[in-house]
Amino acid sequence: MADTDHRRHSLDKDAGLIMGGMAPVLVSWVLAQLLIPxxxxxxxxFGTELPWATRFILHYYDFAFLLALLVVVAWWIWPREESRGLAALVFGVVLAAVLWCAGIYSLYMPIFQLGAIVG
Structure with missing residues (x-):
């Protein structure tokens, strides 16, 4: 019981940092909703078979908002209480950067493959 109360107090203290970590992931999801279609x-x-990474992005980008929950998981499992909020913030920013890099790579991969065949 004491551990639950302690975590709740820590969550109250770190709520802004957690939301700051979730924000870039959620912004990435909103932009994906606008760009990927x-x-x-x-x-x-193109009429050709798409690479698996591209097919994955095209089929599952709608669910990327769920990745924002990983920020809360990162906060929850972080071993040092005094740095949990900062860890959640950094994790969210890094996760959003990885999502952008993977998304851009996956969406441009077929274009590069087509260019290699033509050129």
């Missing part, structure tokens, strides 16, 4: 139309018009 346009890429999907373009990539499907």
């Amino acid at each position: 346009n890429f999907a139309t373009l990539l499907v018009s």
Whole structure:
């Protein structure tokens, strides 16, 4: 019981940092909702089989908002209480950066492959 109360107090203290970590992931999800459907139309018009990473992004980008929950998990499992909030913030920013890099790579991969065949 004491551990639960202690974590609740820590959560109250770190709420701003946790939300700061969740924000870039959620912004990435919103931008994906706006950009990926346009890429999907373009990539499907190529008429060729898409790489697995591209197919994965096109099929599952709607669920990327769930990755924001990993920020809370990072906060929860971080071993040092005094730095949990900062760890959640950094984790969220890094996760968003990884999502952007993986997304851009996956969406441009078919374009690069087509360019290699043509050029």
